[in-house]
Amino acid sequence: MNYLLRVMRCWSRMKGKLYIIGAGISLDYLTIKALKILRNVKNVFLDGYTGVLLGDGSRLAEIIGGREYKVLSRRDLEDLNGELIFKALEEGDVALVSPGDALIATTHVNLMIEARRRGYDVEVVPGVSIISASISVSGLMAYKLGKVSTITYPKEGVVYEYFYDVIKENSARNLHTLLLLELDVERGVFMTIRDAIQILFDIERSRGEGVISPNRLAVGISRLGDVEMKVCPDELGKLINIDFGKPPHTLIITSPKLHFIEKDALEVVKDVYCR
Amino acid sequence: MNYLLRVMRCWSRMKGKLYIIGAGISLDYLTIKALKILRNVKNVFLDGYTGVLLGDGSRLAEIIGGREYKVLSRRDLEDLNGELIFKALEEGDVALVSPGDALIATTHVNLMIEARRRGYDVEVVPGVSIISASISVSGLMAYKLGKVSTITYPKEGVVYEYFYDVIKENSARNLHTLLLLELDVERGVFMTIRDAIQILFDIERSRGEGVISPNRLAVGISRLGDVEMKVCPDELGKLINIDFGKPPHTLIITSPKLHFIEKDALEVVKDVYCR
Helix, strand or coil: CHHHHHHHHHHHHHCCEEEEEECECCHHHCEHHHHHHHHHCCEEEEECCCCCCCCCHHHHHHHCCCCCCEEECHHHHHHCCCHHHHHHHCCCCEEEEECECCCCCHHHHHHHHHHHHCCCEEEEECCCCHHHHHHHHHCCCHHHECCCEEECCCECCECCCHHHHHHHHHHHCCCEEEEEECEECCCCEECCHHHHHHHHHHHHHHHCCCCCCCCCEEEEEECCCCCCCEEEEEEHHHHCCCCCCCCCEEEEECCCCCCHHHHHHHHHHHHHHCC | CHHHHHHHHHHHHHCCEEEEEECECCHHHCEHHHHHHHHHCCEEEEECCCCCCCCCCHHHHHHCCCCCCEEECHHHHHHCCCHHHHHHHCCCCEEEEECECCCCCHHHHHHHHHHHHCCCEEEEECCCCHHHHHHHHHCCCHHHECCCEEECCCECCECCCHHHHHHHHHHHCCCEEEEEECEECCCCEECCHHHHHHHHHHHHHHHCCCCCCCCCEEEEEECCCCCCCEEEEEEHHHHCCCCCCCCCEEEEECCCCCCHHHHHHHHHHHHHHCC
């Protein structure tokens, strides 16, 4: 058994290696490590399904040294189980670049598992994630971040309320709730902060549990990491009227009680990033 | 008032700008954005107090184009309230580089607030954070990350148990608990995974609430982002006997019930990163 394992490992070293690379919150946040790998692998794929790569798309080719790359769709990644990637691995090392952190999407975890099952070596290269960066750029305390959730639009008449319960539970523990807003690149769905707040208000009206109110403090963030990024701490009733511009948008419902340093930090952030 | 604000803003543009830069989990994880800033500012400071910059220290100077930089101690950052930074800001733009994410330490948030009070412009440059990267590299689901906590050594006979309660509450919600281990660069204190587990076992023995047991599944991570990084998913009773090598160490107590994709991912991670 031990021998078989060693033979398998030896064989896997002869085949290509799959690098799953987090590209970060925008192209400017690619890491030195990611760049080195991207310039050396045989094939580069960009995940065009689970997230948006901020910055001029054509810049990626330039940044990685004038290399060609192929954008993978939902069909490539899910229906066809990444077959294109495995085909390319037969020829040599492959990098799959995904916006944000490396393994945030289940799609990528599945690819990692499948690659390993087929005997390929894999390496995960973490990137700057919306999860820590949105808290960091707001000046809020990372120790007070609770469970993260995603707000989705009602579908075929069904209203999802799961995120409302997450906010409720986090608030009871005086934790911040980071809400990612529904995003489907291929269908062109990019939920705005305005829509997210409206959905929260609607659920509050029907459930009446006092979790959400127009004067509850939150932080609206758009295009984090981009030159046009906006970070606005304010009451939900006021944030709903702010134009946050192009996607993606993110919303943090702050903990009911803020530390005085967090209060001061939010004032600075508003002054600097909410113009 | 509005006029005064405009005058202040104009004035602040004439003074230096403070960039608070997250250097990421190792020097290889510096971002393109961070590099550009570091090569252009007048003065570079490295926070040598709140974290460890993995990789050969002398490489930082080389990476930022042969520039000199000054390492700041706890005394510089806390007792002297960053006076060196403010003095340098009188001469032009300043970058404060800190290991990990940009504003994770309260020290940096305080500096940002103070810089703004003194009329300097500030910019936060997020980096690859241990918080998202440790979950990402383990193949665990980011949506299941609960409140983060730090394990500290007993001090002058006082045993801190706060993190035990955090694990308890997170577990009740089936969430993972990321535990940062006590680290004090200047005093040379770097808690190991072995010590952390021993402390948890001790608290469990005295409280007996069934939160921690030798067969509870966890992930031990050392030197995340470094070439010598180790990521080992296993039962606490087994992890306590593994030599994780040099600091820093991190420990994730996984949620009581794992998703089947998480189970498969942990097996792959063990095979790839726990040699």
